[in-house]
Amino acid sequence: MRLDDERESSNVDDQRGSGGGGGGTPLRIGGLGGLILVLGALYFGVDPKVVLNLLNNAPSSSAPASQKNHTQVAANDPEKRFIARVLGSTEDVWTAYFQQMGRTYHDPRLVLFTGGVQSACGYAQTSVGPFYCPADQKVYLDLGFFQDLKNRLGASGDFAQAYVVAHEIGHHVQNELGIMKQVDRNSGMSVRGAAGSSVRTELQADCFAGVWAKRANDARNILQTGDVEEGMNAASAVGDDRLERKAQGYVVPDSFTHGTSAQRVSWFRRGLESGDINRCDTFSAPSL
Known part of the structure; x- marks a missing residue:
């Protein structure tokens, strides 16, 4: 990605090494409704039970990071600067897009943490992965x-990482547009399952991530050779079917929360090719 000329967002809160790894109210995914739809983004593509299975079978790569002293995190940390530039790009794209729609986009904040973090949606440990909390309009990310x-998961590259951030920002866009409240009020739609509201919400966030990439590239030429492939590979890597098969050897569609690998790739591609949020209506789509 070409991000050297991109501005760094000032909306990054660096809480790494601040001792957030202890106690607190657990982050809960019960209660259905709006909270589960947003926290369905946990681990960016997998049911939390599957995540726990994966984590129990492998050492946590983020454990050393959680032991860093906050003073060792330099102000010019390249990882933080990368995230700040991606976030800045999403702010520019969505601000301009909302203006075209006659609306105002309110920038979210992005919290970097290690070990654990307290959000307005509850306490979360690193193992839950990136998530967006609508109650405080923040994205939480352990690098x-x-x-x-x-x-x-076999998905490397800077654009794969940018896709993760853009997906979570996609949830903020849903929140800004009132989509989450609409879904929450639609009690006739099942939350879980292959065609449930959670899957439709997550696939729309994938599509919104593609919309950002398309518009950012049109405006600033940020994509390089291989970037699109990195994004598609990341989308495929975090499909429910692929993750469940990896964790337990078989797939249970009724437990899906994010969609299959093919669906995630398809909806991300749709946003990337169109740059139009109107092409991201997963809730009216008869087939995902």
Whole structure:
């Protein structure tokens, strides 16, 4: 990715090494409704039970990071600067897009943490992965997840990482547009399952990530050879079917929360090719 000329967002809160690894109210995924739809983004593509299975079978790559002293995190940390530039790009794209729609986009904040973090949606440990909390309009990210994405899930590259951030920002866009409240009120739609509201919500966030990439590239020419392939590979790597098969050897569609690898790739591609959020209506789509 070409990000050297991109501005760094000032909306990054660096809480790494601040001792957030202890106690607190557990992050809960019960209650159905709006909270599960957003926290369905946990681990960016897998049911939390599957995550726990994966984590129990492999050492956590983010454990060393959680032991860093906060003073050792330099202000010019390249990982933080990369995230800040991606976030800045999403802010520019969505601000301009919302203006075209006659609306105002409110920038979210992105919290970097290690070990654990307290959000307005509850307490979360690193093992839950990146997530968006609508109650405080913040994205939470442990950078150790990117090592898991590369080493354990086989999705490497800077654009794969940008896709993760853009997906979570996609949930914020849903929140800004009132989509999450609409889904929460639609009690007639099942939350879980292959065609449930959680899958539709997550696939739309994938599509919104593609919309960002398309518009950012049109405006600033940020994509390089191989970037699109990295994004597609990341989308495929975090499909429910692939993760369940990896964790337990078989697939249970009724437990899906994010969609299959093929679906995630398809909806990300749709946003990337169109740059139009109107092409991201997963809730009206008869087939995902």
